[in-house]
Amino acid sequence: MTDTGVVLTDIRKSFGSLEVIHGIDLTIAEGSFVVFVGPSGCGKSTLLRMIAGLEDVTDGEIDIKGRNVTDLDPSDRGIAMVFQSYALYPHMSVRENLAFGLKMAHTETAKIESRVKAASAILKIDHLFDRRPGQLSGGQRQRVAIGRAIVREPDVFLFDEPLSNLDAELRVSMRIEIARLHRELGNTMIYVTHDQTEAMTLADMIVVLRDGRVEQTGSPREVYENPANTFVAGFIGSPRMNLLNAEWVGDGSIRIGANRITSSMGAQKLSPGDKLTLGVRPEHLSVSTNSEGTLHAKVDFYEYLGGTQFLYCQLEDGQSVIAEYRSPVAINAGDIVYLSSEINQRRYFDAAGQRLFTPWPILPSHR
Ligand code: ADP
Ligand code: MG
Numbered sequence: 001m002t003d004t005g006v007v008l009t010d011i012r013k014s015f016g017s018l019e020v021i022h023g024i025d026l027t028i029a030e031g032s033f034v035v036f037v038g039p040s041g042c043g044k045s046t047l048l049r050m051i052a053g054l055e056d057v058t059d060g061e062i063d064i065k066g067r068n069v070t071d072l073d074p075s076d077r078g079i080a081m082v083f084q085s086y087a088l089y090p091h092m093s094v095r096e097n098l099a100f101g102l103k104m105a106h107t108e109t110a111k112i113e114s115r116v117k118a119a120s121a122i123l124k125i126d127h128l129f130d131r132r133p134g135q136l137s138g139g140q141r142q143r144v145a146i147g148r149a150i151v152r153e154p155d156v157f158l159f160d161e162p163l164s165n166l167d168a169e170l171r172v173s174m175r176i177e178i179a180r181l182h183r184e185l186g187n188t189m190i191y192v193t194h195d196q197t198e199a200m201t202l203a204d205m206i207v208v209l210r211d212g213r214v215e216q217t218g219s220p221r222e223v224y225e226n227p228a229n230t231f232v233a234g235f236i237g238s239p240r241m242n243l244l245n246a247e248w249v250g251d252g253s254i255r256i257g258a259n260r261i262t263s264s265m266g267a268q269k270l271s272p273g274d275k276l277t278l279g280v281r282p283e284h285l286s287v288s289t290n291s292e293g294t295l296h297a298k299v300d301f302y303e304y305l306g307g308t309q310f311l312y313c314q315l316e317d318g319q320s321v322i323a324e325y326r327s328p329v330a331i332n333a334g335d336i337v338y339l340s341s342e343i344n345q346r347r348y349f350d351a352a353g354q355r356l357f358t359p360w361p362i363l364p365s366h367r
Helices: 043-051 094-104 109-123 138-150 168-185 194-202 220-224 228-235
Strands: 004-016 017-027 033-037 058-064 081-082 154-162 188-193 205-210 213-218 242-250 253-256 261-262 275-280 285-287 295-304 309-316 320-325 338-339 347-349
Touching: 004 205, 017 043, 017 213, 033 043, 033 194, 043 058, 043 081, 043 154, 043 188, 058 094, 081 094, 081 138, 081 295, 094 109, 094 138, 109 138, 109 168, 109 213, 168 188, 194 220, 205 220, 205 228, 205 309, 213 220, 228 242, 228 253, 228 347, 242 320, 242 338, 253 275, 261 295, 309 338, 320 338
Parallel strands: 033 188, 033 205, 081 154, 154 188
Antiparallel strands: 004 017, 004 058, 205 213, 242 253, 242 275, 253 261, 275 347, 285 338, 295 309, 295 338, 309 320
């Protein structure tokens, strides 16, 4: 066991007779920014609330900085949590909201003063001191909520979907601020979101959850480049990775409908006729309007975004595929296109959705 960071050992949680977290092991390095991401209901908040001590664990152990905190009160764990709902006291001013927790802990007045001052300087909320939460915008409220966590000087910050109540533009700017905050403070941060873009942009390590289990952990590049299974492949990235039903023909090739694609992989565990899934990202499909390309497709419709165009296509066997197309020459609905991909941009998954073959190497400098 490490004596720093946060370590979860076989964590389980049941509500009544229903188990919702099924034995999670996780080591979070001191000072890292870890994001739990997954669809609604997969157990992100429950896991975070167990780390915070707001929810008992049914089984397992939680260590923070080498200390077993499994049965400690939230206030004794060295954590501070920021919620989606801000959870500010409506009848108190910003200054009082920031100072309240410290006052309750009988911190000296001078110390409270200096911490509140330091936190508000970092978050640029000094000019809002005398307002009440009702007189603040959503972004300002969330800043105060983060400030209230900072003044406690916790070892670990816990964030539960802190940006989900903000509009799209504010979400982006607050995201950048939270990244900056992590750089400045250097604390361990654990951040929960259902938004894969937030996960990709903020995390040192992403933990992808589904139905109370960890599907994959890794750097943003690792989960993007080498998804462990079709769930992660489909969840990380927007638009999602194309996942095409295919069949192993033998002789190093696969069949998708009437199209044959030569693969770089050896047969290893496959026999001719075995079903598999070919994964290829929209940006890794090159689009041609003359017959250079292996997959024939018809463009159903497209989204034009200025710098790029997403083509929503249908293969001859009816499967859908999205291709990103960057060219000044417009492609229209109804056009026939030919799609091809480079061998090293294809990923293969077995019939159960698990990655076939070893991951592609990611250079240390690209992590
Ligand atoms: P997420 O934050 O990923 O959306 P949650 O952790 O809130 O998911 O919920 C995980 C699962 O646990 C869900 O199926 C949810 O219905 C269930 N759950 C959460 N809290 C409770 C509770 N207090 N009582 C019963 N079931 C709960
Ligand atoms: Mg939640």
